[in-house]
Amino acid sequence: MALDLSHRRNDIAAIAIDPERLLGDMRRLAEFGKVGSGVHRRALSAIDVEARQWLLGRMREAGLEASIDGIGNVVGRTPHARRIVIGSHTDTVPNGGWLDGAMGVIYALEIARAFMAGGGEGEIGLEIVSFCDEEGSFTALLGSQAYVGELDAVSARALANEHGQTLDQAVTDAGLTDAPLARFDPAVHAAFLEAHIEQGPVLEAKGLQIGVVSAIVGVRGWKIRFEGRADHAGTTPMAMRADAGAALCDFAVRFAAFCKANGSAHTVWNGGAITLTPGAHNVVPALAEYILSFRDPSATLLDTLADAVTRISTEVAAEHGVTAHADAIFALAPARMDADLVGILDEAARGHGVKPLPMPSGAGHDAMVMARHMPTGMLFVPSINGRSHDLSEDTDDDDIVLGARVLADAVTVLRQRL
Amino acid sequence: MALDLSHRRNDIAAIAIDPERLLGDMRRLAEFGKVGSGVHRRALSAIDVEARQWLLGRMREAGLEASIDGIGNVVGRTPHARRIVIGSHTDTVPNGGWLDGAMGVIYALEIARAFMAGGGEGEIGLEIVSFCDEEGSFTALLGSQAYVGELDAVSARALANEHGQTLDQAVTDAGLTDAPLARFDPAVHAAFLEAHIEQGPVLEAKGLQIGVVSAIVGVRGWKIRFEGRADHAGTTPMAMRADAGAALCDFAVRFAAFCKANGSAHTVWNGGAITLTPGAHNVVPALAEYILSFRDPSATLLDTLADAVTRISTEVAAEHGVTAHADAIFALAPARMDADLVGILDEAARGHGVKPLPMPSGAGHDAMVMARHMPTGMLFVPSINGRSHDLSEDTDDDDIVLGARVLADAVTVLRQRL
Numbered sequence: 001m002a003l004d005l006s007h008r009r010n011d012i013a014a015i016a017i018d019p020e021r022l023l024g025d026m027r028r029l030a031e032f033g034k035v036g037s038g039v040h041r042r043a044l045s046a047i048d049v050e051a052r053q054w055l056l057g058r059m060r061e062a063g064l065e066a067s068i069d070g071i072g073n074v075v076g077r078t079p080h081a082r083r084i085v086i087g088s089h090t091d092t093v094p095n096g097g098w099l100d101g102a103m104g105v106i107y108a109l110e111i112a113r114a115f116m117a118g119g120g121e122g123e124i125g126l127e128i129v130s131f132c133d134e135e136g137s138f139t140a141l142l143g144s145q146a147y148v149g150e151l152d153a154v155s156a157r158a159l160a161n162e163h164g165q166t167l168d169q170a171v172t173d174a175g176l177t178d179a180p181l182a183r184f185d186p187a188v189h190a191a192f193l194e195a196h197i198e199q200g201p202v203l204e205a206k207g208l209q210i211g212v213v214s215a216i217v218g219v220r221g222w223k224i225r226f227e228g229r230a231d232h233a234g235t236t237p238m239a240m241r242a243d244a245g246a247a248l249c250d251f252a253v254r255f256a257a258f259c260k261a262n263g264s265a266h267t268v269w270n271g272g273a274i275t276l277t278p279g280a281h282n283v284v285p286a287l288a289e290y291i292l293s294f295r296d297p298s299a300t301l302l303d304t305l306a307d308a309v310t311r312i313s314t315e316v317a318a319e320h321g322v323t324a325h326a327d328a329i330f331a332l333a334p335a336r337m338d339a340d341l342v343g344i345l346d347e348a349a350r351g352h353g354v355k356p357l358p359m360p361s362g363a364g365h366d367a368m369v370m371a372r373h374m375p376t377g378m379l380f381v382p383s384i385n386g387r388s389h390d391l392s393e394d395t396d397d398d399d400i401v402l403g404a405r406v407l408a409d410a411v412t413v414l415r416q417r418l
Numbered sequence: 419m420a421l422d423l424s425h426r427r428n429d430i431a432a433i434a435i436d437p438e439r440l441l442g443d444m445r446r447l448a449e450f451g452k453v454g455s456g457v458h459r460r461a462l463s464a465i466d467v468e469a470r471q472w473l474l475g476r477m478r479e480a481g482l483e484a485s486i487d488g489i490g491n492v493v494g495r496t497p498h499a500r501r502i503v504i505g506s507h508t509d510t511v512p513n514g515g516w517l518d519g520a521m522g523v524i525y526a527l528e529i530a531r532a533f534m535a536g537g538g539e540g541e542i543g544l545e546i547v548s549f550c551d552e553e554g555s556f557t558a559l560l561g562s563q564a565y566v567g568e569l570d571a572v573s574a575r576a577l578a579n580e581h582g583q584t585l586d587q588a589v590t591d592a593g594l595t596d597a598p599l600a601r602f603d604p605a606v607h608a609a610f611l612e613a614h615i616e617q618g619p620v621l622e623a624k625g626l627q628i629g630v631v632s633a634i635v636g637v638r639g640w641k642i643r644f645e646g647r648a649d650h651a652g653t654t655p656m657a658m659r660a661d662a663g664a665a666l667c668d669f670a671v672r673f674a675a676f677c678k679a680n681g682s683a684h685t686v687w688n689g690g691a692i693t694l695t696p697g698a699h700n701v702v703p704a705l706a707e708y709i710l711s712f713r714d715p716s717a718t719l720l721d722t723l724a725d726a727v728t729r730i731s732t733e734v735a736a737e738h739g740v741t742a743h744a745d746a747i748f749a750l751a752p753a754r755m756d757a758d759l760v761g762i763l764d765e766a767a768r769g770h771g772v773k774p775l776p777m778p779s780g781a782g783h784d785a786m787v788m789a790r791h792m793p794t795g796m797l798f799v800p801s802i803n804g805r806s807h808d809l810s811e812d813t814d815d816d817d818i819v820l821g822a823r824v825l826a827d828a829v830t831v832l833r834q835r836l
Contacts, residue, residue, distance in 0.1 A: 198653065199650055199652075199653045200649075200650060200652075200653025200654050200655070201649075201653075201654060201655075201658050202653075202655060202658075205658065217652065219652065221699055231618075231619075231804065232617055232618060232780070232781060232804075232806060232807065233686065233688035233690065233711060233713075234617075234618075234635065234637065234686065234713050234779075234780030234781045234782075235616065235617045235618030235619075235620075235779070235780035235781050235804070235806070236618050236619060236686070236780070236804060237618070237619075237620060237686065238678075238685075238686055238687075240619050240620075240623065240804070243688075245670075245689050245690070245692065246670065246674060246689065248667075249666075249667040249670035249671050249689070250671055252663075252664065252667035253667050253668055253671045256664060256667075260656075267656075268651065268652065268654070268655065268656055269656075270651035270661075270699065270700070270701075270702055271663050271664065271667070271694075271703070272651065272663070272694065272697065272698050272699040272700065272701060272702075272703060273694055273697040273698065273699065274663065274692045274693075274694050275692075276689075276690065276691055276692050279690060279691040280690050280691065281639055281688065281690040281691065281709045281710070281711045282688070282690065282711060283688075283690060284688055284690075285689070285690060291699045292699070293651060293699045293700060295651075295652050361652075361653070362650070362652030362653035362654070363650060363652045363653050364652075386649065386650075386653070386654060386658075388650060388653070389650065
């Protein structure tokens with residue numbers, strides 16, 4: 001899956017984006033499902049379908065051959081036989097932010113629009129996409145998985161969203177029943193580029209404007225259940241208890257210590273939920289459940305941490321006289337970004353006089369799916385206060401515009417060398 | 419409040435209890451509110467009032483001057499001007515056991531009945547009581563608090579039970595509106611004796627049949643609240659988090675270590691409930707709440723542990739970049755049993771050829787309230803598997819009968835020496 005970058009097409013012109021038009025379309029898109037300063041636009045809801053129709057219109061106005069596919073992906077193509085895919089997603093989490101994936105989609109629109117306005121010449125064209133349901137109203141990364149053929153679009157129709165509506169019904173309501181699916185074709189699609197807000201505080205804390213993603217971390221989710229005995233918390237001596245809650249807290253502290261000692265600089269972990277049963281001050285917890293997830297760019301390190309979950313929970317259980325059941329509840333493999341694309345994005349940032357930060361993405365993205373099928377690169381711009389998936393999510397206009405320019409320049413370099 | 423045990427009334431006869439009658443009445447009482455092998459008899463519910471009426475009848479049949487007082491206490495008196503008070507409670511927790519306090523009430527009934535059957539002679543008589551609502555349907559230890567005058571019976575009428583019924587309504591429904599309150603009188607009431615099941619596993623584990631309570635432990639309840647920040651659990655580096663959940667687990671482990679290092683042999687502690695908010699695997703907990711209680715017979719040691727709660731929560735919060743709020747939510751002072759009564763109960767047990775175990779009570783009892791007003795002693799019999807407040811609660815018949823005999827003998831010694 002390595003890129004052949006042997007060409008040197010020196011007649012390929014730069015793509016000059018229009019900052020006002022870019023920001024204008026981003027703000028127009030944010031009107032669909034607007035909630036205060038944020039957006040509530042769940043995949044294939046009525047307002048999301050309206051937004052997709054609006055985007056379709058904008059793509060067509062830009063001179064692209066555009067359509068909404070059978071699962072809700074909005075795809076616009078230049079007439080070239082070989083194309084660079086650029087995009088992200090325009091659906092949001094409930095009461096989410098106005099940028100998130102929408103920013104990357106409007107970057108793609110503006111870059112394709114500027115490219116077509118400049119004549120659209122050369123061998124390598126563009127395909128721009130808003131993938132459907134990255135945020136998992138029906139299932140996470142739905143549109144990109146369908147695009148690369150990982151998802152069985154027929155059985156996926158039975159998936160239901162938080163309102164109990166099936167994907168089949170949602171697709172029918174959107175009038176997409178007979179629309180064909182847009183599909184990845186290695187002979188056509190040369191590479192994938194996605195821009196996104198960072199959704200974390202790192203760029204802002206370092207005072208940098210551009211992050212170049214080295215890898216998207218893998219995630220492992222675990223449910224760890226300790227089973228003890230519900231004794232009277234006054235009359236049962238400590239030595240005779242089987243305290244599931246004490247075992248859980250001990251596990252949490254020791255697992256954190258293990259991660260600190262053995263993790264990489266990028267390892268993160270989170271004990272997000274704890275349930276003690278029966279949950280009364282005067283009854284020793286009989287049952288304790290811990291929802292734990294951890295992330296790292298290295299699959300090997302994730303395996304080491306998974307082994308530690310099993311080992312430490314067993315050890316702690318034995319010490320507390322309880323039993324432990326550690327179940328892996330989900331796992332997403334890490335995705336490395338293409339080294340050449342990392343280099344090109346890095347170079348493009350430096351071309352604008354800014355120092356890019358190589359960094360892993362701690363959150364999942366459509367690029368995670370795409371990277372399994374084609375060389376993929378990803379660009380971050382800063383999130384103010386690190387906020388995301390929240391109405392308060394925002395990014396400075398200057399950073400938004402700079403990100404689009406860096407991405408446009410990376411596209412130009414790719415068009416010269418592919 | 420020391421006992422004057424200077425008399426040597428050698429003509430006072432022993433009280434010979436009838437084991438069949440004792441067990442028969444205990445089983446008859448367990449029919450009121452029977453649920454499988456247990457009992458559901460909440461204070462002043464219709465079935466509890468029926469049980470009180472039955473008990474009143476039994477007291478009168480035994481030749482006692484008996485009544486139900488204005489708050490539901492069932493009290494029976496021999497005609498003596500000076501009396502030893504014996505009793506416990508007959509209300510239960512929801513779906514509780516058949517013995518709990520009921521055993522101690524039937525002990526008192528059988529001892530008074532045997533005493534009266536034997537002539538009821540001598541200067542010192544008996545007053546037997548089933549205190550109302552020890553288990554806190556309206557408020558814990560209601561009846562004993564009213565009996566000693568600690569509770570304002572008028573404002574208590576506004577208290578409501580788990581069904582929203584006020585005590586006033588319950589008392590009215592029970593036909594007790596005009597009944598006077600039975601009250602403790604230091605000129606009349608010489609001492610209080612309570613027998614109860616242990617509600618814990620200690621006697622059984624040691625293979626012993628009689629526990630003599632040295633003190634009822636004090637209890638302190640705390641709510642410890644850590645406040646951090648709800649960051650994305652993938653995109654926020656560990657060093658930039660304010661993880662309230664991690665702080666809570668760290669606190670729990672360190673407080674337990676402090677208790678192990680600084681507690682007495684009788685110190686117990688329990689983290690009964692934990693709540694993390696928002697409680698999702700992919701969001702760092704912004705808020706973590708811990709419900710903690712700890713017990714010991716020493717008020718000084720309880721103070722030391724309370725200081726540790728504040729100190730450790732503050733330290734842990736600083737290390738995790740969160741804030742801590744530790745609030746004391748309840749406190750019950752420990753109660754020492756009277757040393758002479760401990761000696762008399764101990765001696766009475768040895769008179770039956772068994773080795774008594776001096777032990778603290780880890781649970782609260784009416785004796786806790788009574789001990790603040792008169793010399794008080796307490797006797798335990800074993801709980802099978804340490805179970806209590808549960809349908810499975812039980813005690814061997816032999817242990818039940820032995821406990822009644824030991825208590826009867828202690829009453830005789832007291833009647834000789836008071």
